[in-house]
Amino acid sequence: KGLRDTEHQRASPIPSQFSQEERVTMKESLKGAIQIPTVSFNPGEFNTTALAEFGEYIHKVFPTVFRTSFIQHEVVGEYSHLFTVQGSDPSLQPYMLLAHIDVVPAPDQGWEVPPFSGLERDGFIYGRGTLDNKNSVMAILQALELLLIRNYIPRRTFFIALGHDEEVSGAHGAQKISALLQARGVQLAFIVDEGSFILDGFIPSLKTPFAMVSVSEKGSLDLMLEVNMTPGHSSAPPKETSIGILAAAVSRLEQTPMPNMFGSGPLKMTLQQLANEFSFPANVIFNNLWLFWPLVSRLMEREDITNALVRTTTAVTMFKAGIKVNVIPPVAQATVNFRIHPAQTVQEVLKLAKDIVVDDRVQFHVLESFEPLPVSPFDDQALGYQLIRQTIQSIFPEINIVVPGTCIAQTDSRLYTNLTTGIYRFNPVYLQPQDFRSIHGINERISVQAYESQVKFIFEFIQNADTEQRPVSHLHEL
Ligand SMILES: CCCCCCCCCCCCCCCCCC(=O)N[C@@H](Cc1ccccc1)C(=O)O
Ligand SMILES: [Zn+2]
Numbered sequence: 001k002g003l004r005d006t007e008h009q010r011a012s013p014i015p016s017q018f019s020q021e022e023r024v025t026m027k028e029s030l031k032g033a034i035q036i037p038t039v040s041f042n043p044g045e046f047n048t049t050a051l052a053e054f055g056e057y058i059h060k061v062f063p064t065v066f067r068t069s070f071i072q073h074e075v076v077g078e079y080s081h082l083f084t085v086q087g088s089d090p091s092l093q094p095y096m097l098l099a100h101i102d103v104v105p106a107p108d109q110g111w112e113v114p115p116f117s118g119l120e121r122d123g124f125i126y127g128r129g130t131l132d133n134k135n136s137v138m139a140i141l142q143a144l145e146l147l148l149i150r151n152y153i154p155r156r157t158f159f160i161a162l163g164h165d166e167e168v169s170g171a172h173g174a175q176k177i178s179a180l181l182q183a184r185g186v187q188l189a190f191i192v193d194e195g196s197f198i199l200d201g202f203i204p205s206l207k208t209p210f211a212m213v214s215v216s217e218k219g220s221l222d223l224m225l226e227v228n229m230t231p232g233h234s235s236a237p238p239k240e241t242s243i244g245i246l247a248a249a250v251s252r253l254e255q256t257p258m259p260n261m262f263g264s265g266p267l268k269m270t271l272q273q274l275a276n277e278f279s280f281p282a283n284v285i286f287n288n289l290w291l292f293w294p295l296v297s298r299l300m301e302r303e304d305i306t307n308a309l310v311r312t313t314t315a316v317t318m319f320k321a322g323i324k325v326n327v328i329p330p331v332a333q334a335t336v337n338f339r340i341h342p343a344q345t346v347q348e349v350l351k352l353a354k355d356i357v358v359d360d361r362v363q364f365h366v367l368e369s370f371e372p373l374p375v376s377p378f379d380d381q382a383l384g385y386q387l388i389r390q391t392i393q394s395i396f397p398e399i400n401i402v403v404p405g406t407c408i409a410q411t412d413s414r415l416y417t418n419l420t421t422g423i424y425r426f427n428p429v430y431l432q433p434q435d436f437r438s439i440h441g442i443n444e445r446i447s448v449q450a451y452e453s454q455v456k457f458i459f460e461f462i463q464n465a466d467t468e469q470r471p472v473s474h475l476h477e478l
């Protein structure tokens, strides 16, 4: 089901066709963005020189955006950017496009080309940020630049928010932009952010790619486990040390997965909507989840990515202990990162963790926590969701299916729940499992053609958001 334009729409939308010169310019602009190492290392620890340079760079490559009278540009939290694109029709509720300009570190080791070179090879642009998330930063501004050059004047106001510290929490960027807009009394129809893709090859029995728009997002709990014991000489050790006790505790956590929550949250809906895309007999199984759910829930546990969709995951990420080879260690500390399933809460996961460890000598310290995000509407009336569907249909006509999903990581959009209930996480880019591993990994890359499609998608999306919408019963009628 989807939305269809009415006769009130613009007489002729501007076609998403770009000249050869524009196509070369847009890919070169992306390469230039990749070459600026806007790395976030730790909360509050960024490459500020690169972030400042990035601010100057976007002025240089998108001059029309910066000189257009109905666009207001503000720098927030020193390095984040907020654009207000004032529409001509104040009766239409504004929306917001999100992306982030920072990237995770990328040591050269293992890369085919240096990670901040932005080199093009065999039709791909390589580098840190090509998928996460400078592709979106640049595609949003590029699409707007091209629309403005074609004298487009939007009807619906929209915001573009580019955070500079998403990779380390968003506290200085997204959170400040969110507070600023709230103080201005802004309420948004919807937000579109990173967090999902057109997925290809993630489910073995599903051969056709499908678009998954994440309508929810997992929460998180960072727990520090600590054991304190009396130090002493290693020549006469006690039966148990702080390291041994803590190692046993984290091992119990690793060996005892959190409960499988299949059936709660959006996953069941995702699979039901995908059911007819599977070949026999998987199509029968997914069409009859009421009968086969025990089998499906076990199948989902087999792969790490699908396992992350059915439960709260447990990852032991840091371990610190010991001060000298012949000293019984006084303290041992370990950090565990839980990603919380949308049907659970931080408190429930904390209790489950304590019930698994059951050792009074282990202290629990909550470092950071964030509840899972509520499910955004994805029905016929959900403007943001339907605009994404409509634009997918136009730019990727080969994609027959768009499904609601859950983002297994966290995005800046979680900091904007005060402004809207419609938060959609979707990048209009094909993603295969090896591409997924390149995000925060090595050899992150995007094809030139995929980047062009992303620009086209946003170019059409902005125009689609300006058309009057009314529900229609079937997507293929569009
Ligand atoms: C039935 C469908 C099965 C297919 C499922 C396939 C799922 C693959 C989707 C890939 C999604 C990739 C999402 C990328 C976004 C990454 C965002 C990110 O890394 N965020 C950080 C944010 C953060 C949070 C807290 C502290 C520091 C940073 C994260 O760690 O979550
Ligand atoms: Zn990202």
Ligand SMILES: [Zn+2]
Pocket (backbone or CB within 6 Å): 104, 132, 167, 440
């Ligand atoms: Zn990331």
